Amino acid sequence: MLRSRVSTYASILSAALFATACRSHSENVPAGGSPTTVASGSAPVVGKEQYFPLQSYRVGPYAAGGSGFFGGFIDYMQLINIRDGGVNGVKLTWSECETEYVVERGVECYERLKGGLNGAPVAATNPLSVGIAYATIDRQTADKIPLITINHGRTDSTDGRVFPYVFPLSLNPYSEISAIINYIGEREGGLNHLSGKKIAVLYHGSPYGKETQPIAELLANKYGFGVTHIEVPHPGTEQESQWLQIKRLAPNWIILRGWGIMNPVAIKTAAKVGFPVDHIIGNIWSNSEEDVIPAGPAAVGYIAITTHPSGRDFPVLAEVDKYVLSAGKGNMADPKRVGTGYYNLGINNGILNVEAVRVAQTKFGQVPLTGEQVRWGFEHINIDDNRLKELGAVGLLQPIKVSCEDHEGGGAVRFVQWDGSQFKRISDWVKADRALLRPIIEESSTKYAKEKGITIRDCDGEARL
Amino acid sequence: MSSEATVWPSTVEDENTDGVTVDSREPATPASSPGGGSESAGARAWIPARRSVPRAAFYGIAIVGVAALLVSLPLLVTDYVLSAILVPVLALALAGVGQNLITGYAGQLSVGSAAFMSVGAFATYDISSHVHGLPLLASFAFGGVVAGLVGLFFGLPSLRIRGFYLVVSTLAAQFFVVWLFTKVGWFSNYSASGVITAPKLSIAGIDLSSPGGHYWLSLLVVVPLTVVGRNLVKGRIGRSWMAVRDMETAAAVVGVRTGRAKLLAFGIGSFYCGVAGALWAFAYLGTVEPHGLDLDRSFQVLFIVILGGLGSIAGPFVGAAFVILFPVALDQLGSALVGGSVDPGLLQNVEKIIFGALVILLLIKQPAGMARLLHIAWIRIRRWRSRQA
Numbered sequence: 001m002l003r004s005r006v007s008t009y010a011s012i013l014s015a016a017l018f019a020t021a022c023r024s025h026s027e028n029v030p031a032g033g034s035p036t037t038v039a040s041g042s043a044p045v046v047g048k049e050q051y052f053p054l055q056s057y058r059v060g061p062y063a064a065g066g067s068g069f070f071g072g073f074i075d076y077m078q079l080i081n082i083r084d085g086g087v088n089g090v091k092l093t094w095s096e097c098e099t100e101y102v103v104e105r106g107v108e109c110y111e112r113l114k115g116g117l118n119g120a121p122v123a124a125t126n127p128l129s130v131g132i133a134y135a136t137i138d139r140q141t142a143d144k145i146p147l148i149t150i151n152h153g154r155t156d157s158t159d160g161r162v163f164p165y166v167f168p169l170s171l172n173p174y175s176e177i178s179a180i181i182n183y184i185g186e187r188e189g190g191l192n193h194l195s196g197k198k199i200a201v202l203y204h205g206s207p208y209g210k211e212t213q214p215i216a217e218l219l220a221n222k223y224g225f226g227v228t229h230i231e232v233p234h235p236g237t238e239q240e241s242q243w244l245q246i247k248r249l250a251p252n253w254i255i256l257r258g259w260g261i262m263n264p265v266a267i268k269t270a271a272k273v274g275f276p277v278d279h280i281i282g283n284i285w286s287n288s289e290e291d292v293i294p295a296g297p298a299a300v301g302y303i304a305i306t307t308h309p310s311g312r313d314f315p316v317l318a319e320v321d322k323y324v325l326s327a328g329k330g331n332m333a334d335p336k337r338v339g340t341g342y343y344n345l346g347i348n349n350g351i352l353n354v355e356a357v358r359v360a361q362t363k364f365g366q367v368p369l370t371g372e373q374v375r376w377g378f379e380h381i382n383i384d385d386n387r388l389k390e391l392g393a394v395g396l397l398q399p400i401k402v403s404c405e406d407h408e409g410g411g412a413v414r415f416v417q418w419d420g421s422q423f424k425r426i427s428d429w430v431k432a433d434r435a436l437l438r439p440i441i442e443e444s445s446t447k448y449a450k451e452k453g454i455t456i457r458d459c460d461g462e463a464r465l
Numbered sequence: 466m467s468s469e470a471t472v473w474p475s476t477v478e479d480e481n482t483d484g485v486t487v488d489s490r491e492p493a494t495p496a497s498s499p500g501g502g503s504e505s506a507g508a509r510a511w512i513p514a515r516r517s518v519p520r521a522a523f524y525g526i527a528i529v530g531v532a533a534l535l536v537s538l539p540l541l542v543t544d545y546v547l548s549a550i551l552v553p554v555l556a557l558a559l560a561g562v563g564q565n566l567i568t569g570y571a572g573q574l575s576v577g578s579a580a581f582m583s584v585g586a587f588a589t590y591d592i593s594s595h596v597h598g599l600p601l602l603a604s605f606a607f608g609g610v611v612a613g614l615v616g617l618f619f620g621l622p623s624l625r626i627r628g629f630y631l632v633v634s635t636l637a638a639q640f641f642v643v644w645l646f647t648k649v650g651w652f653s654n655y656s657a658s659g660v661i662t663a664p665k666l667s668i669a670g671i672d673l674s675s676p677g678g679h680y681w682l683s684l685l686v687v688v689p690l691t692v693v694g695r696n697l698v699k700g701r702i703g704r705s706w707m708a709v710r711d712m713e714t715a716a717a718v719v720g721v722r723t724g725r726a727k728l729l730a731f732g733i734g735s736f737y738c739g740v741a742g743a744l745w746a747f748a749y750l751g752t753v754e755p756h757g758l759d760l761d762r763s764f765q766v767l768f769i770v771i772l773g774g775l776g777s778i779a780g781p782f783v784g785a786a787f788v789i790l791f792p793v794a795l796d797q798l799g800s801a802l803v804g805g806s807v808d809p810g811l812l813q814n815v816e817k818i819i820f821g822a823l824v825i826l827l828l829i830k831q832p833a834g835m836a837r838l839l840h841i842a843w844i845r846i847r848r849w850r851s852r853q854a
Contacts, residue, residue, distance in 0.1 A: 058810030059817075067810060098796065098813045103757055104553060107750060108793060111549035131757065134660050135750045139548075142674075154658075205647065207658035207754050231647070234756060333808055451594070453665055 049120035050087065050357055050368045052077065052094040053113030055127040060100040061235040062260040064290035065342050067333070069128050070096070072346020073353075074331040075324050075338075076316075080354055082323045087357050088366040093120050099132060106132030107139075114143055123357055123374045124148050126349060130208040133166070141165045145371035146356075146378055150349045151176075151284045151307055152208060155215075159445035160379065160407040161457040165371075167378050167407045169352055170307050170400060174441065175411040175432035176284055177212040177255070180305060181219050183415055183430050184253050184281070195224035200246055202266060203257040205233040208285070212257065215440065222436075236262025243269045254280045263291035264299070271298035278303060284413070288341030292418045300420045305413040307398060308348045310423045312339035315392030316347060341423070348397050355381050355391075379404050398429050404459035535684060539677030548676035548749075550793070554785045555683040556744040561769040561781025562694050563737025567616075568767070569775035570698055571730030572710025573623050577616070577635035578738045579762035580642035585612040585739025586746035586753050587652050590661045594654055601668050605686060609740040615642075616735020623727045627713075639760050646755035660754045663747040679748040686744060690737060695778045697733070706730055707776070738766075772824065774834025783835045792820055 054073070057066035077092040086092055095117055097109035106127050116122050124146035127133055133149045137157070140147045141164065149157070150169045157166035184199070185191035201216055203209035213229055220227040228249055230242050236258065243266075246254065254275065256266055263286045270277055282291065282304030289310060292299035312321070317339060324330055325338065332338055360369050360377025369377075381402040388394045402409035411432045416423035449456055539547055564578045589608030593599055599607075619638040623631050646652050646659065653659050666673040666682060673682050697703050705726040708716035717723050746753035765788060773784020795816045803812065831838050 056809070058808075059813045063810065095800075096809050098809065100813075103750060108549040111545045112793075112797075115545075130658070131754065134658075134662070134752045134754075138662075138751045206756060207660045210647075211658045333810070448662075451664070452662070 047091075047119060048086070048089060048368060049091045049093045049118075050123050051117045051120035052092065052123055052353065053109070053117075053125055054094050054096045055099045055106050055109045055113075055125060055129075055132060056096045057099050057101045057129075059098065060102075062101045064288070065260060065285070066101070066128065068288065068290065068337055068340055068342025069346040069349065071331040071337070072343040073126065073350045074346075075320050075343075076347050076350025077354070078324045078329055078331070079316075079320050080350075082327065082329070083319065087354060088361055090357070090361070090366060090368055092354070092357075093117055099127070099129065101129050101131075103129075103131040103135050107135050110136050110139065114139075114145060121368050121370050123369065123371065124353060124378070126150070126353070128152075130154075130206065130211070134207060137163065137166055143371070144375070146375045148349070148353065148378075150345070150352065155211060156441050156444035156448060158406065158408045158441050160404050161459055162445040162449045162454055163407065164457060165375055167402070169378075169402070169408065170348065170398065170410040171284060171413060171432075172408045172411075172441075173208075173211040174215045174437045175408065175434060176305065176413065177215050178219065178432035178434075178437060179411075179413045179430050180255055180281055180283070181216075181223070182433065183305075183427070185223070186430075188252075191223055197225040197253070198228070198249065198251040199225055199253045199255060200228045200230055200249060200251040201255045201257060202230050202232060202242060202246070204236060204259045204262055204285075205231045206259070208259065209257050215437070216255075218440070232258070232262055232266070235260060237265055239265055239269045243273045243275070246270075246275060247273045252279065256280055256282045256286045258282065258286040258291070264294035267292065267295040267299045267302055271295075277301045278417070281305065281415075287416065287423070289337075289423070290340065290342065297420070299418050302418045303426070304416055304418070304423070306341060306416050306423075307410065307413055308341060308344040308396060309414055309416060309425055310339060310341045310344055314344075314394070314396040316351070316396065317344075317392075319392060320347070344396060348393070351383075351391055351393060351397060352378075352381065352400070355383060378402060379407075381409065395425075404457065404462060535688075536681070539680055544676040547680045550790060552676075552679050552683050552749045553745070554782075554789050555680075555687045556741050556749055557766065557769060557789065558782040558785035559687045559690060559744065560738050560741035560766045561773060561785055562691060562778060563734040563741060564766050564770045565734075565775065565777065565781055566694065566698070566706070566737065567620075567730050567734035569770055569777065569780070570703060570710060571706040571727055571734075573620070573727055573730060574628060574632050575620075575635040575731075575734075576632055576760070576763045576767060577619055577638035577735075578766040579742075579758040579760065580619075580635075580639045581612045581616050581735040581738035582742025582745060582762065582766075583642050583646065583753075583755060583758040584615045584735075585609055585742035586758070587646055587661065588612065588739070589743040589747065590663075590753075591652060591654070593664050601666060601682075602686070605740055605743050608743040609736040612739020612742065613732045613736035616738070617728055617732040620728055620731025620735075623731065624724050636760075639763055643755045643759055658754070660752055661746070663751045666747060683744055683748050686740060690740065691778060694737065698778065702726070702729060710776075768824075772827065772835055774836035777834065777836045779839075780834050780836035783839060787835060791823075792816065795820060 054070055056070040057063065074094065077094060080087060081091055095113065097113055099106040099109055106129060110125060114122055122145050125136070125140065126148045127136070130149070130152055133147060133153050136147060137154070145165065147166045148169060149166065151171045152173065153166065153168040155168065155172045155174045157163035157168055158172050182191070185194050188194060188197065201212070209231070216227050216229070228251065230245060232239055232242055256263065258266055263282065267277060267280070270280060277299060278301035280302060282302065284305060284307065287304035287306045292302055325335065330338065332343070337343055356374055356377035357369065358377070359380050360373050363376060364373045379402055381400060383391070383397065383400045385394070385399060388397060388399065391397070398410045398412045400409040411434045412429035414425055414429055415427040417426045538551070560578055560582055563581070564575065567573050567575045585608040588611035589604045592607045593604040615638070619635055622634040626634065653661050666678065668682070673679065698706070705716070705721045708719070708721045709723050709726050713723055742758060750757070769781055769784035769788050772787055773782065774780025799812050799816050827835070
């Protein structure tokens with residue numbers, strides 16, 4: 001009766017697992033009862049802790065991005081806890097939930113963690129995935145938990161009047177492509193020299209990859225260059241046919257909207273078909289050491305944009321080294337990756353999240369805050385050059401001023417070039433043409449508001465309150 | 466038929482004679498479960514006194530009880546269980562039922578279920594964004610019908626080819642649909658990123674946007690369709706499907722119109738997948754992109770059917786619960802036991818290995834699926850009860 005025994009074991013095991021699932025879930029629900037109670041009450045808190053649920057991904061094709069970003073984010077929060085004892089005495093706490101960059105796993109993680117941790121209320125989520133962000137916009141708006149999509153996400157969520165809880169901080173996809181075109185114009189001797197040029201956009205076959213198509217078309221019409229969009233299906237380990245198409249097209253510049261393994265493969269295949277690598281401009285998700293090192297010598301001369309230059313020569317990284325890494329409390333499995341692009345983006349993300357908590361505390365008191373209160377903090381982030389100096393992040397983070405209407409707050413990038421061992425910064429902050437982009441963003445967000453029946457917020461009215 | 470023997474695990478074929486009957490009221494073959502596994506006349510004769518409640522009434526009470534429990538679940542469990550576990554389980558189970566009609570009952574191997582789900586989701590979205598004021602359930606039905614027609618079309622090759630060759634043809638459906646929705650902006654209402662978002666969910670003025678509402682909507686769609694599916698496979702159509710599956714030549718000889726049966730399986734199965742896709746997109750995620758329903762999802766649905774039980778209506782429900790719940794449970798167990806002390810990436814990989822190993826173990830020990838496992842357990846309990854008496 002082997003079969004019967006196995007079936008008994010199997011049922012016992014699954015029952016045990018189910019029980020564990022239920023138990024550890026119920027622990028996540030704060031003592032106050034349902035998660036909504038926490039969001040509405042002012043401070044129903046046992047300890048003095050602010051919680052960040054991390055929908056991280058450390059396995060799968062995007063593990064390099066996930067582990068670097070969440071490693072940097074965690075190390076920065078660790079720094080605040082160790083060096084400052086938290087934000088004005090409120091300790092930061094976090095827990096991870098693996099998404100593998102898969103949408104439904106990210107949703108499951110969100111639902112699992114949104115109730116807070118041991119009574120510490122949720123400040124914001126940072127899924128670092130466009131797909132997951134899209135899927136949780138409605139949920140987070142209903143739950144009143146800010147959704148931070150630094151450097152990515154839905155472009156029209158820049159309009160905080162329609163998306164009160166979504167923050168594509170620092171750089172949205174439209175600004176990104178506009179800044180790249182401005183830079184190419186500069187290299188060609190002025191934007192009026194772009195006329196007649198050919199630009200190919202090689203994009204990752206995902207919502208993220210497609211996001212900038214209309215704006216590229218718009219800029220192409222405005223400046224008179226030709227643009228061709230070429231899709232690389234996820235995950236992008238095979239790109240022969242796309243590069244043959246590029247070879248036939250012979251564009252002047254290529255904009256690489258890659259992600260993960262697609263980037264080194266693109267650079268290597270470019271070398272194979274003989275396209276000059278210094279005319280490929282990697283976008284914000286194609287700018288890390290993890291993207292170029294696997295491509296070897298083929299990547300020397302590769303240009304990319306960044307909002308978070310790599311390197312350890314920033315004071316804030318020295319602090320992280322002193323208080324966190326030297327104490328053996330660093331999150332990175334491979335300490336050599338500290339200071340890479342993904343890691344420094346995590347640092348930037350940490351700075352912005354912590355700053356939001358700090359700003360919100362000036363209004364709501366130095367206690368653990370609800371998501372709604374932290375949202376106020378995000379909308380009043382104002383990091384100027386002075387503040388950057390205090391944070392030790394001059395050159396690492398651009399000046400950012402967020403408001404109710406403008407959830408992006410930045411919109412500038414720096415250009416870097418790979419020299420075989422590191423990314424050299426070859427430009428200062430290049431600004432996007434944000435005045436040109438704003439009406440398009442508002443058009444899209446208004447359409448969304450109409451489809452979903454959302455009442456547009458009255459930002460001036462809220463400010464007067 | 467050698468071509469079919471390559472496709473079907475021999476054990477499945479052996480057990481298919483009784484494996485299709487998940488309902489224990491059906492008379493079982495004498496070989497299976499001797500000693501009163503089913504409600505045979507002999508078993509009833511042993512324990513007449515315990516049957517004071519008439520059977521119909523007993524089942525009636527049981528059904529009402531289960532129904533009441535299902536409907537009142539939102540009052541009993543947390544939002545997390547509702548919106549992260551139950552709703553996706555229901556949606557994927559419905560897709561599994563569709564897949565099972567095609568693969569488990571009619572014996573046609575298909576890996577296009579995610580494509581049909583995708584068609585259902587996009588068709589539902591398009592009709593509800595272009596025809597204002599259309600009731601939600603009507604747009605779901607429209608999505609299902611469009612998916613059914615697409616399924617019918619991609620099922621046409623089954624008239625001539627079978628087995629692995631048919632897999633290739635349904636694979637084409639998978640790639641074609643993803644390509645079409647990515648390439649043609651009209652389907653996503655010219656959304657820049659090709660992502661569609663769900664309209665506000667309400668039926669007859671009742672707002673269903675809460676997690677409980679999503680669950681009720683799923684229940685309202687899945688339960689009737691499952692009942693219909695069960696009746697289908699118990700009836701003439703189901704018997705013709707099984708005849709085609711077990712031996713096509715013999716089926717044709719005894720007068721089953723095999724071509725019609727196969728196309729019907731594709732059409733109806735894809736209808737189920739389409740409605741499931743609409744549920745997945747609207748009741749669960751609230752959004753869907755063409756790549757969200759890719760080949761991986763097709764395989765997931767296929768695994769749900771294989772794990773749950775080929776040729777069974779209950780199987781997909783058990784399979785979907787397993788596929789969704791088990792990784793989550795494993796993840797929570799892992800982080801509860803060793804969380805913090807082990808690298809999270811390593812922990813994830815170990816969990817994957819454990820999951821895969823358990824699936825293999827399960828398939829070796831119980832190739833007919835988990836529904837069969839539960840069925841056997843049920844028989845054991847009844848046997849034990851009758852011994853007590």
